[in-house]
Amino acid sequence: MNSDSTATTARWGARVAVLALRSQADLPPSPNETAYSLMPSGESLRIDHIVESLARMPKPLSCRATVRDGRLILDCNAVDDPQFADHLRMVGERQAHDWAAVVRQLCEGESDPLILVGSSKEAAIVPSSGVEAFMRDYHLGHSLSLKPIQPSLLPEGVCAVLAIGPPDKVEVRLKLGDSPPAGRRSGA
Numbered sequence: 001m002n003s004d005s006t007a008t009t010a011r012w013g014a015r016v017a018v019l020a021l022r023s024q025a026d027l028p029p030s031p032n033e034t035a036y037s038l039m040p041s042g043e044s045l046r047i048d049h050i051v052e053s054l055a056r057m058p059k060p061l062s063c064r065a066t067v068r069d070g071r072l073i074l075d076c077n078a079v080d081d082p083q084f085a086d087h088l089r090m091v092g093e094r095q096a097h098d099w100a101a102v103v104r105q106l107c108e109g110e111s112d113p114l115i116l117v118g119s120s121k122e123a124a125i126v127p128s129s130g131v132e133a134f135m136r137d138y139h140l141g142h143s144l145s146l147k148p149i150q151p152s153l154l155p156e157g158v159c160a161v162l163a164i165g166p167p168d169k170v171e172v173r174l175k176l177g178d179s180p181p182a183g184r185r186s187g188a
Contacts, residue, residue: 016134079139
């Protein structure tokens with residue numbers, strides 16, 4: 001992959017990351033009406049500037065989003081623990097590889113097929129390599145699911161639909177006591 005296509009793929013991965021982060025925010029449905037900020041500067045930026053900035057940052061990135069005064073504020077930082085960064089890359093590469101295998105089955109014969117990635121708020125048509133870059137390069141809460149759809153209903157050139165949204169919520173309660181659970185001994 002040459003540097004131009006690598007940069008383009010990084011931008012598409014960043015675009016998917018913004019979709020994922022925006023899906024978690026309580027904002028109006030129109031992305032064109034949304035004001036964006038990227039920490040630490042906090043200045044108001046257009047979405048294309050946010051995407052470009054994210055694409056240029058060192059990876060993997062850990063991201064979260066908050067809403068303040070109607071503005072989506074993205075806080076993305078490079079993972080600086082080398083061991084954790086390596087772990088995230090390994091997991092992301094595995095997810096991207098598995099995703100690519102599914103896409104190859106759905107989109108026979110296309111080298112970098114187009115995917116409609118959408119949330120309840122917005123959608124974008126993204127090359128499959130951009131979804132793979134998102135999976136590999138971004139560490140943030142989200143859910144992804146492939147949606148079965150009649151091929152004739154898809155926009156021209158698109159071969160699959162991927163729904164992106166906030167992560168599922170799971171509540172875990174730990175009850176700490178003085179003794180280990182029955183059947184387990186400490187120090188064994």
